[in-house]
Amino acid sequence: MAHLAHISDIHFGKIASMRVVDxxxxxxxxxxxxLVAASGDxxxxxxxxxxMEARALLDRFDAPxxxxxxxxxxxxxxxxxxxLVDPVRRFRRYICDDPYPQxxxxxxxxxxxNSAHGWTVMGGRLGPRDREAIRDGxxxxxxxxxxxxxxxxxxxxxxxxxxxxQEVGPHDVSRGATKALHAAAEAGVDLILCGHLHVSHIEHVxxxxxxxxxxxxxxxxxxxxxASAGTATSTRGRRSNRRTNFYNHVRTGEGWFEVEExxxxxxxxxxxxTRAHRFDVED
Ligand SMILES: [Fe+2]
Ligand SMILES: [Fe+2]
Numbered sequence: 419m420a421h422l423a424h425i426s427d428i429h430f431g432k433i434a435s436m437r438v439v440d441x442x443x444x445x446x447x448x449x450x451x452x453l454v455a456a457s458g459d460x461x462x463x464x465x466x467x468x469x470m471e472a473r474a475l476l477d478r479f480d481a482p483x484x485x486x487x488x489x490x491x492x493x494x495x496x497x498x499x500x501x502l503v504d505p506v507r508r509f510r511r512y513i514c515d516d517p518y519p520q521x522x523x524x525x526x527x528x529x530x531x532n533s534a535h536g537w538t539v540m541g542g543r544l545g546p547r548d549r550e551a552i553r554d555g556x557x558x559x560x561x562x563x564x565x566x567x568x569x570x571x572x573x574x575x576x577x578x579x580x581x582x583x584q585e586v587g588p589h590d591v592s593r594g595a596t597k598a599l600h601a602a603a604e605a606g607v608d609l610i611l612c613g614h615l616h617v618s619h620i621e622h623v624x625x626x627x628x629x630x631x632x633x634x635x636x637x638x639x640x641x642x643x644x645a646s647a648g649t650a651t652s653t654r655g656r657r658s659n660r661r662t663n664f665y666n667h668v669r670t671g672e673g674w675f676e677v678e679e680x681x682x683x684x685x686x687x688x689x690x691x692t693r694a695h696r697f698d699v700e701d
Pocket of ligand 1: 427429459488490614615616
């Protein structure tokens, strides 16, 4: 029903090679995706030239795109005034002016949230307005009584992590992550597309959400799948993904969705599937 490409941490200013960039565009366009979701760190230092190069890449995709900023897309530390006053001004100018971009597709509702700010160098932050945007974005988009098989898969796009990935090991988690994760559960989010770690990894988290119907228990368990994409085009791959480029395909169907990790093969000069993970949509 819906087919997305999920790219992250493309880091213009630190790209591996134009060969990787070209291979990414070729791979995404040949798959005929409905939407490209970019989960932040489009640049290395938030320079105008880097944003223009990142924008040029996004505009090479045949499909529409949706993007949120990452910590590298805020003014660098040596511009403290701008960092605090309007940290993602350049992202807004060159990429997207909407802090909560949204796309409704047959089979998927996609909402982006900006977790980048100017207060720390690395970490993200999500506050009350962001939680409200998550709830409104998904719950406001509901058109009919939802059943797991017929409702669109709800996909949240955010740069930083809302949950510590158990299998990845120590990593930073956004400030306000727990509350944001609960807001996502309340909104029935099925899948979070994020990045930041430069490690391609899929894991799910069980969280709770308030009961929404009379007679329902005060809290109900809700599963959210987290797809942390590796860096699609930069040299900054970490841990097991060192010097390796990844991105994801997401497909949705009636009552299911799938995340497929694709890895760049430098010998072949193209991306190939490494793993695919299929999930049932839960109520
Ligand atoms: Fe990054
Ligand atoms: Fe980041």
